[in-house]
Amino acid sequence: MKRAIVSLILVLALALVGCAGGAKNDTIKVGWFGALTGDQAVWGENEFNTVKMLFEEYNTAGGIEVGGKKYKLEVIGYDNKGDAQEAVNVVKRLTGQDKVVAILGPNASGNAIPIAPVLEQAKVPGIATVATNPKVTVLDGKVKPYNFRVCFIDPYQGAVAAGYAFDKLGAKKAAILYDVSDDYSQGLREFFKTNFIAKGGEIVADESFNGGDVDFRPQLSKIKAANPDIIFMPYFFKEVALSANQARELGLTQVMMGGDGWPSDQLISMGGAAVEGSYFVNHLDYADPAVQDYKARYKAKFGKETELNGYLVHDAVLVLVAALQKAGKANGEAIAKALEGIEVQGITGTIKISPETHNPEGKDAAIIKIVGGQYVFQEKYAAQ
């Protein structure tokens, strides 16, 4: 509470300073919210810092030009403690009291989904950072008019994996093993399957297990008999390591592939030689040349490394600035309209917001290969 009062006073003070300077008309106010306390505080702080740093850089360079006039950018940030109810409250405050023109964040799908009605009522667009659940922007087949995001959605990884396996690794026959009790795994499997078949490939085995299972040999023996070129394993690292070990024990030598559930120190220590030479899909690679500049600037300013969230909020800022310039005026409704179909070259890939889904369709994913117990970046790749 104390913190909230302090931040309220600070905001009021800033507003007063703004009024006193008479500079209010050439400042665009942008909202941000996320967790600054609690489990996810590391990510929230990282996002907020990145937004502040980028706005400062724009302002030092003289601001951004919108509709033929130079504007400075100002961020108003609130802590929602990672709580869904609090997310609704802070969005109400940002739109009703602070009159921001757009909101950056949040990072979590669980916080991004409940704010949709508030954004719609206030006609203020929100750009989520790492919220990957499909329901953040599309519900029951209908796109939410004021919700956008800069990260790809879970099922998209399946499509990326299928394209890479077929086109780059030359696999013609694929086998799938997936966790039937998990939405994430099912989504990846479904999209891998349809895309692999659409490319002309064949799914020779489609096997499942239940969450909590530790023995996968019956399914793996079936996969072995089907003799695939590649095995797609879209689930989390513990099961990946167990099933990979068992696959090698059964004499399966095929290349394995997975999604962003893979990267973990445990995968290497448990999977060892079994996962060597495998590929997986991730949002970006920290060693990718495109992200080095931002990474260095962040470290220089804040004295610590940025997290995954920072890269995505960085691109959310780029998208917002581009939308402001395209709209030609600092108005929520106009920005929302401008966001649809916008195309921006971000550090995490090319972001092209689809008017139908408000997702960055066809965004590059990073393909990572496990070589010598290390995660080695291969290339950026988008599903065709």
Next chain:
Amino acid sequence: MAQFLQQLINGLSIGSVYALMAVGYSLVYSIMNFSNFAHGGVIMLGAYFGFFALTILKFPFVPSFLVATLGTTALAILVERIAYKPLRERKAPFLYFIISAMGASILLENIVIATIGPTFRTYPQIFDRSPITWGPLAIGRLDLLMFFISAFCLIALILFIEKTRIGKAIQAAAYNIKACALMGVNTDRIILIVFGLGGFLAGVAGVFFGMKYTVYPQIGNITTKSFIAAVFGGLGSLPGAVLGSVILGTLETLVAGYLSSQYRDLIAFVILIGVLIFRPSGIMGRSMEDKA
């Protein structure tokens, strides 16, 4: 054909894990007439004992194995003394024993979560991961070792019960513990020995389970399957527990391999229920006589 044989090997290997766990249930049931659900917790701690002996104490495999099995032997006896003995002395109904057993199981799991932590851990690699192949068939070295050690332990146990004086006393206690006490047998000691043996087997099962899969506080849940296998084979009968486990393991593997892995548990358990409808005491269970 090759795939069928491979699935049969998989089934036997999964069945031998179940068997090691199931025998512990059957052994205690034969004497005490209740299901010792704390057995799963003891198996879980066996996996942790072995893990810490290997990683923190940096013992080689055989001493670590001994640390784990002796540790679980002591633990099983401790559970008996704390959770069951007071009930026995008060001649409490069997329902109380079962509740006490569930309590002990939940307690062990949560002690581990609170002290060691809820995350899973991985055994260091001790045996070569490369399989032994024979034509198109492959079998893991660890599976083979596990199969032989399970078989050795079970045969040794059965010989112990059939051939020794203590074994005779266990058989007598299983037949009728009150009459046995009247004949001058120290039944309290017999119960202690039975729990000790069950604990030892739990240690063996725990170490192998940990090596084959991973170590985490909920390992005990997997013993649900072995408990069902024990019931299927005939609770209280050791050969029945082994047979029930092997049948369950093979059945699961064949259903997953030839029908669908999603129907694995469904079909396996429908068959088990069917068997129990026609033979309520299980395949080898005889209602009262000759349980051990």
